[in-house]
Amino acid sequence: MAFNYNFATLAFLLCFLAPSFAALVQEQPLVLKYHNGILLKGNITVNLIWYGQFTPIQRSIIVDFVNSLNSKGAPLPSTSSWWKTTEKYRGGSSSLSVGHQILHEEYTLGKILKSRHLIALASKTHFAVSSINVVLTAKDVVVDGFCMSRCGTHGSTKSGSGRGTYIWVGNSDLQCPGQCAWPFHQPIYGPQTPPLIAPNGDVGVDGMVINLATLLANTVTNPFNSGYFQGPPTAPLEAVSACTGQFGSGSYPGYPGRVLVDKVTGASFNAYGVNGRKYMLPAMWDPQSSACKTLV
Numbered sequence: 001m002a003f004n005y006n007f008a009t010l011a012f013l014l015c016f017l018a019p020s021f022a023a024l025v026q027e028q029p030l031v032l033k034y035h036n037g038i039l040l041k042g043n044i045t046v047n048l049i050w051y052g053q054f055t056p057i058q059r060s061i062i063v064d065f066v067n068s069l070n071s072k073g074a075p076l077p078s079t080s081s082w083w084k085t086t087e088k089y090r091g092g093s094s095s096l097s098v099g100h101q102i103l104h105e106e107y108t109l110g111k112i113l114k115s116r117h118l119i120a121l122a123s124k125t126h127f128a129v130s131s132i133n134v135v136l137t138a139k140d141v142v143v144d145g146f147c148m149s150r151c152g153t154h155g156s157t158k159s160g161s162g163r164g165t166y167i168w169v170g171n172s173d174l175q176c177p178g179q180c181a182w183p184f185h186q187p188i189y190g191p192q193t194p195p196l197i198a199p200n201g202d203v204g205v206d207g208m209v210i211n212l213a214t215l216l217a218n219t220v221t222n223p224f225n226s227g228y229f230q231g232p233p234t235a236p237l238e239a240v241s242a243c244t245g246q247f248g249s250g251s252y253p254g255y256p257g258r259v260l261v262d263k264v265t266g267a268s269f270n271a272y273g274v275n276g277r278k279y280m281l282p283a284m285w286d287p288q289s290s291a292c293k294t295l296v
Helices: 021-025 056-068 079-088 117-122 202-222
Strands: 001-007 042-051 092-105 131-135 152-159 162-170 285-288 292-293
Touching: 021 056, 042 056, 042 117, 042 292, 056 079, 056 092, 056 202, 079 202, 079 285, 117 131, 117 152, 131 202, 152 202, 162 202
Parallel strands: 042 092, 042 131, 131 162
Antiparallel strands: 001 152, 152 162, 285 292
């Protein structure tokens, strides 16, 4: 079973497109119910499978992000303080660290991939309950549903080595940055607010960080479709996907909210990471307040 992380703007912008209709609909409280299943807690290894051409700098942005999730060295607001919200879900903390990295630079499965190809790539390293296998596809790789209905996916599968979880995230730089790399690119739909400058200077990869952050949080809190979510299990609202489009205080449809700005580069961010990195991370649902929580 796979769960798609859908576009960050489509449903979020409907209230702009039809405000009179939205006013007639009573807003439902956001409560992610716990469905009594296993959550991913303790030490979790994140294996990275790179499919297609990524530069060493692009790979380092992603690796530093994962390593920042549990680092105590970065100043506040930090990537690790964002991740600590997952501790409020049952079972304690989830400590993530980068494990294996596998490079598939030769496009061995071609440049047009189906969902079965993603699972095959994720299977390049063993599945286990204590690991998450992440497939990252390059900007010239077309994935089934990418840019039409999803920016990434998380799911679970069984193999000879056991049951485990996987994530896929694509680089949208050439295909749909207005959908999967917003707010670093002009949106295709809704209010046309000016795009923000990406904190690491790479619209596609900085967009991948937002989507990867979303899917990592969704995975550890709902790995096997029996954790925390609201709505139908086939299309759940999860820890971060329930808070679409919110990055700073005062956010509203089409406006990401008030975030931090680097005085030198003009880039926007809301979290510090390791090695001097800066990232933009989405809001996460806080079980204690039953509300979406932003870092700034």
